[in-house]
Amino acid sequence: TSKYEKRAVSSRVATVDLEKCIQCGKCSMMCPHAAIRIKVMTEDQAEQMRNSGVTVVPMKTPELGPNMYYTLNISPADCTGCNVCVKNCPVHALAMANAADVMEKNQAAFNAAEKLPDVEREKLNLNIPKHVELLPHYFEFPGACAGCGETPYVKMLAHLFGDRMVVANATGCSSIYGANLPTTPWTKDAMGRGPAWSNSLFEDNAEYGLGMRLALNQKRDNLRALLFELGIENVEGIFDETDSAKQRALETQLRAKLAKIAGPRARLAESLIGEVVDKSVWIIGGDGWAYDIGYGGVDHILHSGENVNILVLDTEGYSNTGGMKFAIGGKDHAKKDLGMIAMMSGAYVAQIALGANQAQAIRAFREAEAFNGPSIILAYAPCIAHGFALQNGPEHQMQMVQTGAWPLFRFNPQLIELGQNPLTMDSSVDNPTPLEDFLKTESRFGAARASNPQFNKLVDLAKANNAYRSELKKHIAQFAMLNKPVVKENGEG
Numbered sequence: 001t002s003k004y005e006k007r008a009v010s011s012r013v014a015t016v017d018l019e020k021c022i023q024c025g026k027c028s029m030m031c032p033h034a035a036i037r038i039k040v041m042t043e044d045q046a047e048q049m050r051n052s053g054v055t056v057v058p059m060k061t062p063e064l065g066p067n068m069y070y071t072l073n074i075s076p077a078d079c080t081g082c083n084v085c086v087k088n089c090p091v092h093a094l095a096m097a098n099a100a101d102v103m104e105k106n107q108a109a110f111n112a113a114e115k116l117p118d119v120e121r122e123k124l125n126l127n128i129p130k131h132v133e134l135l136p137h138y139f140e141f142p143g144a145c146a147g148c149g150e151t152p153y154v155k156m157l158a159h160l161f162g163d164r165m166v167v168a169n170a171t172g173c174s175s176i177y178g179a180n181l182p183t184t185p186w187t188k189d190a191m192g193r194g195p196a197w198s199n200s201l202f203e204d205n206a207e208y209g210l211g212m213r214l215a216l217n218q219k220r221d222n223l224r225a226l227l228f229e230l231g232i233e234n235v236e237g238i239f240d241e242t243d244s245a246k247q248r249a250l251e252t253q254l255r256a257k258l259a260k261i262a263g264p265r266a267r268l269a270e271s272l273i274g275e276v277v278d279k280s281v282w283i284i285g286g287d288g289w290a291y292d293i294g295y296g297g298v299d300h301i302l303h304s305g306e307n308v309n310i311l312v313l314d315t316e317g318y319s320n321t322g323g324m325k326f327a328i329g330g331k332d333h334a335k336k337d338l339g340m341i342a343m344m345s346g347a348y349v350a351q352i353a354l355g356a357n358q359a360q361a362i363r364a365f366r367e368a369e370a371f372n373g374p375s376i377i378l379a380y381a382p383c384i385a386h387g388f389a390l391q392n393g394p395e396h397q398m399q400m401v402q403t404g405a406w407p408l409f410r411f412n413p414q415l416i417e418l419g420q421n422p423l424t425m426d427s428s429v430d431n432p433t434p435l436e437d438f439l440k441t442e443s444r445f446g447a448a449r450a451s452n453p454q455f456n457k458l459v460d461l462a463k464a465n466n467a468y469r470s471e472l473k474k475h476i477a478q479f480a481m482l483n484k485p486v487v488k489e490n491g492e493g
Contacts, residue, residue, distance in 0.1 A: 002141040002185045003078075010081025010146070013099045014074050015106065018057045020093035023070055025130030027085035027094060029358060030394055032148040034140035034155055034185075035078040036085060038133050039116045043067050052112035053105065064123060073110040075141075076103045082147035083391035088355075118190070122245060126160065126366065129358045138162025138194050142185040144177040147390025149382035149397075150313040151177065152354050153361075154284065157311060158186075160365055161280040163193040164244055166216070168209030170285025170294060171202040173319055202289055206297030206310070209283035213308045219275045226269040227254070230261055242370075244277055251276040280369055283310045288318040291336050298338070302345040302374050309368050310376040312338065315383040317444070332458065334465045339378055339409070343423075343476060348375035349411040355382075355394025356401040357408055360426045364410055371412065380406050387443025396441065402433040404466045409473065423473060435463050 014036070016027075028036040041049065046056045046069035059068045074085075076099050086094045124131040138158035144151050150173060158165065167186075169175045178186065179199060188194030200208040220239065227235045238250050251273055258270050283301065290298050290312040301308055316335075342349040348371035350364035361379070368375035380400060382393040400406045408427035415422045436459055439445040449455040 002143065002183045003187070005141070005143075005183055006075075006077035007143075008077045008099065008103070010079060011099050012081045012096045013076040013079040013102065013106075014081075014083075014085050014094050015097045015102055016072050016074060017093050017095070018055050018070075018072060020091055021057075021072060022091050022093070023060050023072075023130060024090065025128075025133040026358065027089055028072070028133040029129045029156065030084055030088055030152055030354070032082060032084065032144060032146075032151040032155075033078060033080055033142060034137055034151075035075045035080075036072065037075075037110065037113065037137075038070070038072045038130070039113050040064055040119060040134060041069050041071070041116055043069065045069070045116060049113060049116070052109070054109045054113050063125065064119065071113050073113045074106060075110040076106050078141045080146035084147050084393055087391045088394045127359065127362060129362065132156065132159050132362055135159040136162070136189040138165070138187055138189070139185050140187055142177040143180050143183070144173070145384045145390070147384070147393055148173075148177070149315070149380075149390070149393050150174060150286075153311065153313060153352075153379045153381065154178075156354070156361065157282060157284075157365060158195060160362075161282070161369060162195050163189060163191075164277050165195040165280045165282060166212050167195055167197040168205055168212055168281075168283045169197060169199045170205035170283075170289040171199060172286040172289060174284055174286065174313055175199040203293045204297060205285050205289060205294050206283055206301045209281060209308055209310075210297075210301055210304060210306060213281045213306050216275070216279050216281065217306075219272055220278070223269060223272040223275045226265055226272070230258070230266060230269060232257060238276060242278075247277040281308045283308060285312065286319060287312060287314040287316060290314075291338060292318075295336075298376075299341070299345075302342050302347045302376065305346075305373055307372055308374055310374070312376065312378045313381045314378055315381050315385070317383055317385050319383045319385050332454075332461060334469075337469060338376065339411070340469070340473070340476075342374075342376045343411050343413075343473075345374070346413050347371075347373065348413070349378075349409075350376075351378045351380075351407065351409050353380040353397040353401050353406055353408060355397030357426060360408055360410075367410060367412060371414065385444065387446070388441050399433060399438050399441070401427050402429055403435045403438045404429045404432040404470055405435060405438070405462070407470055407473070423476065425474070429470075435459060435466070 025038060028038050040059060049056050054071055056069045056071045059070045086096055118136050119134045124134055126132055139155045142151050169178055186195050186197045224235055224239055241247050254273055258266050339349050339351055348368050352361040352364050354361045364377055368377055380397055382396050384390060401408060410424045411422055413422050
């Protein structure tokens with residue numbers, strides 16, 4: 001329902017010059033408010049769009065077929081003027097303009113382009129940003145702070161899995177912009193599919209999401225038993241299929257078979273038929289939840305063996321629970337390393353920063369969802385409470401990675417069984433940016449420096465700890481390779 005608000009909160013909004021645009025999709029992916037949309041179309045559709053006032057240009061690459069056309073439109077009524085897209089466009093194809101000058105024309109073009117059909121998912125390469133951005137939006141126009149660092153992750157997650165996603169959301173920033181009722185940014189596609197979302201409390205979110213997973217498992221087991229009882233052939237083959245498009249085709253076939261069978265058991269099976277398509281369960285929350293008040297539940301999930309996924313939107317500032325002011329004295333011991341802890345549990349683990357490496361973030365989401373067991377993704381999210389211009393958010397994430405304080409990595413324990421290194425370091429920092437230089441970019445650290453005479457000592461401790469943790473992760477991977485499990489010929493061990 002957020003799409004009906006059309007807040008028009010900014011007097012300056014983003015515009016695009018499609019003649020300069022290289023069609024990379026970066027601006028759309030980084031837009032915190034889903035106000036930027038890209039569409040591709042056939043030649044006939046392109047002519048219709050031009051007649052509707054939409055600017056259309058030929059696609060620069062032919063991977064979606066010959067004679068395809070491209071458009072990018074920005075909703076001025078939903079743009080917050082955060083400037084993230086303008087600041088981070090690699091070819092300077094975007095600029096800010098007076099909202100009053102472009103509102104009528106650009107809004108009409110945006111609305112017209114939104115009526116174009118989505119590209120079939122099977123035609124897209126979901127490893128690259130521009131194709132991910134062609135997927136339907138299931139999270140749009142959130143009322144988060146202008147330039148929010150969290151919402152691009154949630155938006156990407158919804159792009160990838162929104163048509164079959166179930167979300168347990170911890171109380172915090174993400175629950176506020178996620179359900180500022182009566183408006184919500186969670187939505188559905190043209191087929192009526194979309195995420196199921198709910199929020200319980202701050203402290204029990206992991207357990208809440210685990211309950212969702214167990215309930216879905218029970219429904220699938222009930223359906224499997226009913227199909228066996230009714231004599232449906234190849235039941236196990238139906239539930240072993242992992243491709244969601246093929247799962248939906250099987251669902252349609254089952255509906256037709258069950259419609260021909262009389263009796264209450266067949267009707268009960270029909271009521272559960274949607275469970276043929278396995279759901280993607282995501283547990284979402286901030287660092288205050290995951291590292292602190294909800295940590296016991298997170299640890300429980302990581303050791304549960306259940307197929308659930310955790311997304312930690314880590315601002316490193318407890319943004320919704322006090323922020324910097326309660327830690328102005330600093331800490332002389334290290335932050336809890338959730339990534340390291342999770343590696344020891346047998347879960348899939350990734351650490352990402354969307355502004356630093358979009359392709360790595362996409363890959364981490366897809367690998368986590370495909371992993372048949374617990375997964376956790378730690379996503380660095382710049383926040384307005386950090387005290388820097390959020391238009392520099394993507395650049396700021398890159399700087400954070402380059403200090404070595406937020407290394408990008410993916411840990412997949414399944415690779416150990418294949419004799420491969422389970423830990424992939426996706427960022428290499430041979431000559432790290434001095435941590436002191438990075439801290440100077442945020443006013444919160446300036447306040448801490450001014451009030452704490454031990455600040456420089458704390459910085460030295462942090463630098464040493466960052467280096468130690470990076471090396472330790474590499475040693476863990478080497479140890480895993482040297483001690484990989486031996487599978488005996490008879491299948492034991």
